[in-house]
Amino acid sequence: MKKVITLSKGKINLFGLKMYQKGRAFLADRRGGAGDTPNYVFNVFIGLLLAIAVYLLFKEQINTFITNTIFGKMNTLS
Structure with missing residues (x-):
């Protein structure tokens, strides 16, 4: 069963949160x-x-x- 955390906008599973964070880090990376x-x-x-x-x-x-x-x-x- 997936772990779920609650944020102000609703529930996000941890996998989605990690992918979101990786996406933000990729976009913020200066090499691109x-x-x-x-x-x-x-x-x-x-x-x-x-x-x-x-x-x-x-x-x-x-x-x-x-x-x-x-x-x-x-x-x-x-």
């Missing part, structure tokens, strides 16, 4: 502010470069896999 925008952009850029590099390295295998699995199964549906 606008200062991280350059890091976010840089990380997205590096991720895109890695995805392009992997695609260029395995272009033939990826195209063959997609053609055989997706389009091959679509041809057998008819």
